[in-house]
Amino acid sequence: SQQGEEDPQALSIQEGENATMNCSYKTSINNLQWYRQNSGRGLVHLILIRSNEREKHSGRLRVTLDTSKKSSSLLITASRAADTASYFCANTSGTYKYIFGTGTRLKVLA
Amino acid sequence: DTGVSQDPRHKITKRGQNVTFRCDPISEHNRLYWYRQTLGQGPEFLTYFQNEAQLEKSRLLSDRFSAERPKGSFSTLEIQRTEQGDSAMYLCASSLEAIKGRINTGELFFGEGSRLTVL
Numbered sequence: 001s002q003q004g005e006e007d008p009q010a011l012s013i014q015e016g017e018n019a020t021m022n023c024s025y026k027t028s029i030n031n032l033q034w035y036r037q038n039s040g041r042g043l044v045h046l047i048l049i050r051s052n053e054r055e056k057h058s059g060r061l062r063v064t065l066d067t068s069k070k071s072s073s074l075l076i077t078a079s080r081a082a083d084t085a086s087y088f089c090a091n092t093s094g095t096y097k098y099i100f101g102t103g104t105r106l107k108v109l110a
Numbered sequence: 111d112t113g114v115s116q117d118p119r120h121k122i123t124k125r126g127q128n129v130t131f132r133c134d135p136i137s138e139h140n141r142l143y144w145y146r147q148t149l150g151q152g153p154e155f156l157t158y159f160q161n162e163a164q165l166e167k168s169r170l171l172s173d174r175f176s177a178e179r180p181k182g183s184f185s186t187l188e189i190q191r192t193e194q195g196d197s198a199m200y201l202c203a204s205s206l207e208a209i210k211g212r213i214n215t216g217e218l219f220f221g222e223g224s225r226l227t228v229l
Contacts (some may be wrong), residue, residue: 088153
């Protein structure tokens, strides 16, 4: 399978805590993206980090990229119950094909 | 613009029947993707169109699967002689290829998916 791996597979935290999830991929990349999926719904784009970037922020999201280790992490700060969802990384090495990871299922308890 | 729409949202069929899903991408998007997602897994790439041309087809797609994008607008994904293993969520996504002078965010816009259950 070309799919990347995400770690942990499932994460349960209290509201207000930070959530960190990690993604590993197999090939060299042009960019890496993170998506969110609520149960039974489509995916929604969160943030993109290019291969020449090491860190990026967007609101409560912080993404890091380590191309030497072929890994990325997504940090959600001050989590809310509404952040409960599955989170996927997706990488592209070419111009159009996106390969998704297996996902982290985040549950934020109120 | 109402985003990417998929139809039907749910389809229950008996093994051996044919099913067809439709995807209407965001109107100006020239790239269209089909992915398949099973429970607890990430989306798996099935096929990709640039305008009306199908540029790549995954080995996951057997000969029972066919996708079209006539005129580079909407797309259909047909599964012939369905099997229970075809049960999954079929996701469509679209994006805009970088055009000179315009910034391409590389973002995929997904529809809500078509859930197929094969009995």
